[in-house]
Amino acid sequence: MAARGYSPVMSPIVRVMAALVLAAAAITADPAEPAQKPARSEQPTTLSLTLLQQQAVGIRTDYPLALATAPAIEAYGIVLDPLALANDSGHMESTQAVADATTADAARQERLYREEAQASLKTWQASQAQAVEAKARARAAAMTFRMQWGPIADWSDSQRRTLLEALSRGQQRLLRAEVPGQHLAGAIDPRALVEIDGVNVAARVLGALPRADAQSQSTAWLLVLERAPAGLGPGARALVRLHSAAPANGVLVPATALLYAEDGTYVYRQVHAGGSDTFVYTPVNVKPLARLGSAWLVEGLTRTDPVVVQGAGVLWSLQGISSFSAAEEEHD
Numbered sequence: 428m429a430a431r432g433y434s435p436v437m438s439p440i441v442r443v444m445a446a447l448v449l450a451a452a453a454i455t456a457d458p459a460e461p462a463q464k465p466a467r468s469e470q471p472t473t474l475s476l477t478l479l480q481q482q483a484v485g486i487r488t489d490y491p492l493a494l495a496t497a498p499a500i501e502a503y504g505i506v507l508d509p510l511a512l513a514n515d516s517g518h519m520e521s522t523q524a525v526a527d528a529t530t531a532d533a534a535r536q537e538r539l540y541r542e543e544a545q546a547s548l549k550t551w552q553a554s555q556a557q558a559v560e561a562k563a564r565a566r567a568a569a570m571t572f573r574m575q576w577g578p579i580a581d582w583s584d585s586q587r588r589t590l591l592e593a594l595s596r597g598q599q600r601l602l603r604a605e606v607p608g609q610h611l612a613g614a615i616d617p618r619a620l621v622e623i624d625g626v627n628v629a630a631r632v633l634g635a636l637p638r639a640d641a642q643s644q645s646t647a648w649l650l651v652l653e654r655a656p657a658g659l660g661p662g663a664r665a666l667v668r669l670h671s672a673a674p675a676n677g678v679l680v681p682a683t684a685l686l687y688a689e690d691g692t693y694v695y696r697q698v699h700a701g702g703s704d705t706f707v708y709t710p711v712n713v714k715p716l717a718r719l720g721s722a723w724l725v726e727g728l729t730r731t732d733p734v735v736v737q738g739a740g741v742l743w744s745l746q747g748i749s750s751f752s753a754a755e756e757e758h759d
Contacts, residue, residue, distance in 0.1 A: 472710075472746065473698075473707055473708060473709040473710075474707070474708045474742055474745060474746060475705060475706070475707050475708075476705075476706055476708070477704050477705055477706075478704035478705070478706070479704070481706055484738055484741045485737060485738050485741070486708075486735060486737065486738035486741065486742070487735070487736055487737035487738060488697045488733040488734060488735050488736060489681075489733070489734060489736045490730055490731065490732070490733060490734070491678035491679060491680050491725075491728050491729070491730055491732060491734060492678060492679040492680075492722075492730075493678055493679075493730050494677060494678065494679050494719075494724055499668040499669065499670055500606060500615075500668070500669040500670065500671065500717075500718075500719070501606075501666065501667070501668060501669075502604040502605055502606045502648070502666075502667040502668070502669055503604070503605050503607070503664065503666070503667065504602040504603065504604045504605075504621055504650065504664065504665045504666070504667040505602065505603050505605075505662065505663070505664050506600050506601070506602055506659055506660060506661050506662060506663045506664075506665075507600075507601040507602065507603055507661060508661035508662070509591060509594035509595060509601065509661070510661075511575075512576065512579070512590075512591065512594070512601070513591055515571070515572050515575060515576065516572065516587050516591070518568050518572075519565075519568045519569055519571075519572045520584065522561070522564045522565040522567075522568040522569075523565045523568070523569070525561045525564070525565070526558070526561040526562045526564070526565035528561075529554070529557045529558040529560075529561040529562075530558045530561070530562070532554050532557075532558070533551070533554040533555045533557070533558040535554075536550055536551040536554040536555075537551055537554075537555075539551075573637065574637050574638040575636075575638055576636075576649070577633070577634050577635060577636040577637060577649050578633045578634030578635075578649060579633065579649070590651075597655065597657065598654075598655070599651055599652060599653060599654075599655060600651070600652040600655035600659055601649065601650070601651055601652075602621065602630065602649070602650040602651070602652065602665070602667065603636065603647050603648075603649060603650075604619070604632075604647060604648045604649075604650050604667040604669060605645045605646070605647045606645055606646050606647075606669070606718075607645045614671065614672040614716070614717065615632055615635075615648060615669050615670070615671065615672055616632070616669070616670040616671065616672040617631060617632045617672075618630075618631065618632070618670065619631070619632050619650055619667055619668060619669050619670065620667070620668045621650070621652060621665050621666070621667050621668075622665055622666040622667075622668070623656055623659060623665050628652060628654075628655070628656070629652075629653070629654075630650040630651065630652050630653075630667070631650065631651050631653065632648055632649070632650055632669070633648075633649045633650065633651055634648065634649060635647070635648050635649075636648060636649050648669065650667065671716070671717035671719070671724070672717075677716050677724045677725050677726045678724070678725060678728050678729070678730060679719065679722045679723070679724055679725075680694060680713075680722060680723055680725055680728065680734055680736070681721060681722050681723075681736045682718075682721055682722060682723055683736055683737060683739065684734050684735060684736045684739055685713070685715065685723060685725075685739075686739055686740075686743055690712065691712055691714075692712065692713055692714070692715055692725075693710045693711055693712045693713060694710070694711055694713055694725075694728070694734050694735065694739070695708045695709070695710060695711075695734070695735040695739050695742050696708070696709055696710075696711045696728075696732050696733060696734055696735070697733040697734075697735060708735060708742055711727060711728065711732070712727055713725040713726060713727035713728060714726040714727055
């Protein structure tokens with residue numbers, strides 16, 4: 428009598444999965460040192476599956492889509508308070524000034540101790556401790572400023588003062604533009620449009636912001652409105668249209684097709700191996716250019732390359748590669 432719950436229909440699937448496991452083991456095993464070979468981190472090798480195996484694990488392929496022009500990327504913009512920029516900038520400059528002063532004092536105390544013997548060892552050591560602490564605070568302030576304000580951290584003091592003056596007079600506005608559900612920042616065109624009461628206002632993209640918002644948890648860019656409307660104050664929200672700066676000579680592939688490893692980003696391309704029921708999957712390195720909805724614009728493929736758009740994670744697991752799928756990352 429068959430065991431309770433057993434279904435004879437499932438036996439072919441079980442046999443197929445067992446064959447897949449044996450095939451993967453045959454590919455990854457080293458006959459010379461089967462028990463001591465370390466986990467591989469290099470680019471995955473090719474994998475051959477029969478038609479039945481391909482159907483059993485749900486692998487589906489499709490051709491990339493050519494893209495003539497990069498569409499606009501919609502983002503949500505919020506006008507930033509210039510007072511926060513003034514406070515953070517002032518704190519960074521003051522901590523750096525204190526660090527410079529304490530460092531100079533420590534050098535003076537050392538000179539007095541070694542040359543003129545007018546300072547004690549204890550005084551010199553105390554000044555050194557103060558200088559170390561002041562430098563640590565200055566580094567923390569500079570790091571906080573860079574995380575919060577991104578590209579403005581690379582500006583000179585005079586450039587920041589000029590921007591603060593324009594912000595205080597209402598001549599310019601800073602906006603944080605966020606793209607929900609996106610964490611990888613691609614190349615963005617320096618020109619953007621901000622929709623305010625149905626009117627498009629030109630804005631300039633300064634750069635990406637490293638710190639993610641606690642609520643949105645998304646990629647963000649810092650924009651400046653050169654000629655901001657008078658009624659657009661801190662906290663106001665507006666629709667922002669960003670444009671990808673990536674060239675339009677790439678192709679679109681679903682995010683589910685991309686995987687990441689130490690050698691970079693790659694996809695699996697299907698190659699028909701002559702037989703009617705045998706297919707070979709080989710990895711192809713690609714260069715991600717821009718995220719467009721649920722797809723990526725990439726370089727390294729042509730429109731005639733059949734790419735695995737469903738089941739790439741299965742091929743990865745059979746190879747035992749230390750990487751992950753872009754689609755899996757989105758659901759973490």
